[in-house]
Amino acid sequence: MPEKKNTKFDRPGGYAMPKGGTQIMRQSAAALAESQITLYGDKLPSYVSKKISKLKPAHSAKDPDTRVYVGDCRDVLANLPDKGEVDLIFADPPFNWDVPYDEWDDGMPRAEYERFTFDWLDACIEVLAAHGSLWVNIPDDTAAEVVLHLKRRGLSMINWCIWHFRFGQNRNTSFILSKSHVFYFAKDPDARIWNPSAVLELSDRAAVYFDARTMAKENNKGMRLPMDVWYGQYWGRVQGNNKERRHGHHNQIPEVYLERVIEACSNKGDMVLDPFLGSGTTCTVARALERRSIGIEYSAVHAKSAWERITKVGMIRKGAALGQSSAIFKARRPKPKGYEIPETTVAK
Numbered sequence: 001m002p003e004k005k006n007t008k009f010d011r012p013g014g015y016a017m018p019k020g021g022t023q024i025m026r027q028s029a030a031a032l033a034e035s036q037i038t039l040y041g042d043k044l045p046s047y048v049s050k051k052i053s054k055l056k057p058a059h060s061a062k063d064p065d066t067r068v069y070v071g072d073c074r075d076v077l078a079n080l081p082d083k084g085e086v087d088l089i090f091a092d093p094p095f096n097w098d099v100p101y102d103e104w105d106d107g108m109p110r111a112e113y114e115r116f117t118f119d120w121l122d123a124c125i126e127v128l129a130a131h132g133s134l135w136v137n138i139p140d141d142t143a144a145e146v147v148l149h150l151k152r153r154g155l156s157m158i159n160w161c162i163w164h165f166r167f168g169q170n171r172n173t174s175f176i177l178s179k180s181h182v183f184y185f186a187k188d189p190d191a192r193i194w195n196p197s198a199v200l201e202l203s204d205r206a207a208v209y210f211d212a213r214t215m216a217k218e219n220n221k222g223m224r225l226p227m228d229v230w231y232g233q234y235w236g237r238v239q240g241n242n243k244e245r246r247h248g249h250h251n252q253i254p255e256v257y258l259e260r261v262i263e264a265c266s267n268k269g270d271m272v273l274d275p276f277l278g279s280g281t282t283c284t285v286a287r288a289l290e291r292r293s294i295g296i297e298y299s300a301v302h303a304k305s306a307w308e309r310i311t312k313v314g315m316i317r318k319g320a321a322l323g324q325s326s327a328i329f330k331a332r333r334p335k336p337k338g339y340e341i342p343e344t345t346v347a348k
Contacts, residue, residue, distance in 0.1 A: 033154035041114025049078035280306025288315035
């Protein structure tokens, strides 16, 4: 319904402007932390981490500082010398879908898996800096539990994004799974690191409608921040003969996904951490973008493979998706004469 003139509030233009989800979520964070939310995994006792007197990485390199630790992330996180100093955490945990992750048990009873989830999330919160951000990639069946747990721990949700891919596993008993939830939380939403100009994409106004107004802006002509559903070239699941594919690893996330997260929520020289390193995507991208990084991997075999990728193969698609248009329609009319889109915003 159309907006009506506002005669009671002092707001720009005299129109009633809603506060919006972000502001409301900030206001509710403290209240939820004081709530008595109870989840299924709470029936089990919290994990007691092992004390490691001299925690040493299995693999390390300099310029920038890059470390990979082998072990249970709950133990490693509790003994990290960088506690309280990590600027950005990205986590893509086991989904408990009975995937053969070398030595890891990916078929826990539900309560045990939820308890494990709460414990590693708490361990991440402990090492995160006051200005830090936490990102979690998780499927439908555990999304609600992760959100509620982080809210009851006092973190503020900045975005609930969706990673959409076109090649989900075929099935005929329900709609095909073609997404993963991407949660973006912060300890302090006002103090967090946020670099919007680093991840801009070509707007529909510029790519589809050739709207002269967007090209007349003083800054970021024809550009906008990405929407909260992520898709496009190089954004699909890493499988088959994809150049990024690391054989022996399951459920790889594309490099462009981590590039967006790392560019947006950290600066050069900052520390990025991944508690479930897997094929090494997070540290590979972080190193390519001149960030320090820590990876934790339960399997020594997978850690060795990831380290080879981090230090010898490197990032393959650096900048390949930055600035691209995510429009789902072709141009609505011929491009007007003299209408030019900056070359840096054209899809490669």
